[in-house]
Amino acid sequence: MTLVLKVSKKNGERARRTLINKGYFDNEHKPDSEKNCIYFPVTREFKTQLGTFEKRNLDKFKSRPSSLRELFMKVVPLNLIHDVRRSYDLIGDIAVIEIPDSLKKYEKVIAASLLKTNSKIKVVAKKPKRIEGEYRIRKVKILAGERRTTTEYRESDCLFRFDLNKTYFSQRLGNERLRLAKKVKGSEKILVMFSGVAPFGIVIAKKHPFAKVWNIELNPDAAKYAAKNIELNHLGSRVFSIKGDVKKEIPKLKEKFDRIIMVLPFHNEKFLKSA
Ligand SMILES: C[S@@+](CC[C@H](N)C(=O)[O-])C[C@H]1O[C@@H](n2cnc3c(N)ncnc32)[C@H](O)[C@@H]1O
Known part of the structure; x- marks a missing residue:
């Protein structure tokens, strides 16, 4: 049995963001829903008027998410999940990922969760919009992992x-x-x-x-x-x-x-x- 926060569906997105911001979201279990309620797995109880705490049987996330969208579902609001790109480039041990402007606020948490998925990734960097200058350089911005751009x-x-x-x-x-x-x-x-x-x-x-x-x-x-x-x-x-x-x-x-x-x-x- 897992500790869950039971909220009405109309409060779902607010509750999800609150849990992510407070760091109380239990990333190992999948949220569940029934009729008008959503059950969010949480790591602890806290004072809130968003819903009530109870225990419930929830499925565990597969150890390896099958897609980037499934991986980032834990850190990106549902209404923005379709802005997540389906793939990233792995150049040596640097993962270069495109992050659209709509997800800018979440770029660090996206990068941190990508870093955890694959032990070959030592740096997660953001792909720039443009290639620059005569030398045709694509300057990346480091978001997570080691602070280096050599590989x-x-x-x-x-x-x-x-x-x-x-x-x-x-x-x-x-x-x-x-x-x-x-x-x-x-x-x-x-x-x-x-x-x-x-x-x-x-x-x-x-x-x-x-x-x-x-x-x-x-x-x-x-x-x-x-x-x-x-x-x-x-x-x-x-x-x-x-x-x-x-x-x-x-x-x-x-x-x-x-x-x-x-x-x-x-x-x-x-x-x-x-x-
Ligand atoms: C598109 S990149 C190709 C690099 C390499 N052939 C590759 O595939 O990885 C073009 C390269 O041409 C170089 N370049 C631009 N103008 C040049 C010039 N006048 N003489 C020599 N190299 C030049 C740039 O610095 C850049 O590294």
């Missing part, structure tokens, strides 16, 4: 280290990296323009032991992480990180390339001449 991410037998708030990285391009890697033949020489932390070059080089890859990146932090990632993946003898503007750096290269990859979402045409 390590594994993909296609490669390891990448980077800082979400200083470099561009998209794990959603993983399939595109593999698609391009499959097109490469044997000992090609490849130039990657706008190479970020070098995920394209590294995935390709890992799959093709005789290929050589030159990466050019303007953002000094990204070029620094690219050099680190080349080292982490033991590719230093045939994958290179060049810091600078492709327009200035390409003419300095004395190589002829079999393949050139440009990973810039727009204004690619401005750089075709350099390629």
Whole structure:
């Protein structure tokens, strides 16, 4: 039997918010309802005119909620539950979740409950609305867990280290990296323009032991992480990180390339001449 607060349905939302705010909501049991009443599981009795306390048999929440909405039902008012996004991105050990403005007030409790669901998550961060500037950075805001934005991410037998708030990285391009890697033949020489932390070059080089890859990146932090990632993946003898503007750096290269990859979402045409 569980201690419950029995309230009329018209007082349901008020009671729910009161319990969440006071921290008396018993998160382990599911609320129940019958005719005009709702039974909220509570951790203790307290003075209230919202309803009365009694004992009742309530179902337990499954240990792993089947969806983010089910998880956040405990911390977000029911009328806003449909604003909760259905998924989040897990980049290394950082969970990046989109939180719409309607849920801003609840972002910290949402993040705290997400942090508890998966031991692989060490940081929960809020996805920004925009990608910023020439370096295409998506600056996240930490909401729960460790105070850091650096992480390590594994993909296609490669390891990448980077800082979400200083470099561009998209794990959603993983399939595109593999698609391009499959097109490469044997000992090609490849130039990657706008190479970020070098995920394209590294995935390709890992799959093709005789290929050589030159990466050019303007953002000094990204070029620094690219050099680190080349080292982490033991590719230093045939994958290179060049810091600078492709327009200035390409003419300095004395190589002829079999393949050139440009990973810039727009204004690619401005750089075709350099390629
Ligand atoms: C969309 S990101 C792609 C990064 C990387 N290829 C990836 O997929 O993770 C574009 C990158 O181009 C870099 N960039 C922008 N203008 C550049 C230029 N003129 N020369 C070299 N890199 C540039 C930005 O700093 C950014 O890291």
